[in-house]
Amino acid sequence: MTSPLQSFDLYIEPSPRQVRVRVGETFIATTRSALLVHERERLPVYYFPLESVESSWLEPSTHKSECARKGVASYWHLVVGDRRVENAVWRYSEPTTDAGRALEHYYAFEWKAVDAWYEEEEPLFLHPHARDPYKRVDAINSSRHVRVLIGDQVVAESRNTVAVFETGLPTRYYFPLQDVAAKWLRPSTTLTSCPYKGQAHYWSVQAGDTLHKDVVWYYPTPIPEIPKIAGLLAFYQERVTRFEVDGVAVSDEPWHRSVLDFFNHGTFYSLR
Structure with missing residues (x-):
């Protein structure tokens, strides 16, 4: 209803x-x-x-x-x-x-x-909005099998990620550096800021002759509320060829900007 x-x-x-x-x-x-x-x-x-x-x-x-x-x-x-x-x-x-x-x-x-x-x-941090008091960010150690492909290259694979569940955003998986094919990473000068996590730095990925810009990001020194992701690498699953969790491809998930949008995809029930 x-x-x-x-x-x-x-x-x-x-x-x-x-x-x-x-x-x-x-x-x-x-x-x-x-x-x-x-x-x-x-x-x-x-x-x-x-x-x-x-x-x-x-x-x-x-x-x-x-x-x-x-x-x-x-x-x-x-x-x-x-x-x-x-x-x-x-x-x-x-x-x-x-x-x-x-x-x-x-x-x-x-x-x-x-x-x-x-x-x-x-x-x-200079993100373009105030903090939303209804947003929650949980960083949870995960043993799920997560794999990232760009073209036919496996650029990351791990059973030791940190899964970040942030209200209104797709689940993001942060990889230890040793589980990412560092030989294909290329430095980027891009910096962005998030009021819930801190300042992010970026890597691009070289796949064959194509440079996939700013596909990977990490927080060298996240804010104190979310220390688990320090130095770990995350991928935009919507920018890679295939992003798998436990062998299942993860499709694009919606982003929600407002607390009013968080309730669009659930079902409400009344006992009256």
């Missing part, structure tokens, strides 16, 4: 965390009363009460945008010292829905327009 959770498109909740935003050496927003906004098929966003942002750093913009779920948003440029970031801040000044009216007196920031975000005293 369909659950009410499956019919909602937007969920707003107060965050218990102190949230701060920094540009250069200046903290431009600090609040213990942020709202965390979840929208279907989108990543969560922090909204700050108007009084928690120093208005002297905001310069009005003529830019506007419209959202069917919330209304019309007005924008401001962010000006801190010699730094000016175009259309970095927005507010739903002309709300057209109940959700928009709930956000009318709050600002939001383009995540990458600022230099750093903090929850309490801990910096968030």
Whole structure:
């Protein structure tokens, strides 16, 4: 049966965390009363009460945008010292829905327009969204037989992986280096960041005459909450020819951006 959770498109909740935003050496927003906004098929966003942002750093913009779920948003440029970031801040000044009216007196920031975000005293890695309190990341030692092929080359095979189960994402298997054919790995300069795991480094894979770019990643120094994956290598199963677990090919699995999407693929039952 369909659950009410499956019919909602937007969920707003107060965050218990102190949230701060920094540009250069200046903290431009600090609040213990942020709202965390979840929208279907989108990543969560922090909204700050108007009084928690120093208005002297905001310069009005003529830019506007419209959202069917919330209304019309007005924008401001962010000006801190010699730094000016175009259309970095927005507010739903002309709300057209109940959700928009709930956000009318709050600002939001383009995540990458600022230099750093903090929850309490801990910096968030520059991934383009806030941490989702409903996401769980479990790293579990696994003895399943996992094999990766690119073309007809077996590039990794192991019964000693760490399986990472992250809410809303495909299961990822992290291989010990000795179980990966290192002779086919090629260095990459790509770096990405994840608020749940840390900063990832990448390898490409040379298979015959073809270089498969950034197929492999690893976390040299993951954040303290997930130490088991330090130095282990993981493959994008959607970018290789065949990814097997216990002899069965793993197909593409959906990615979910919002807590509202997590419930799309299960079945709800009522006892009434």
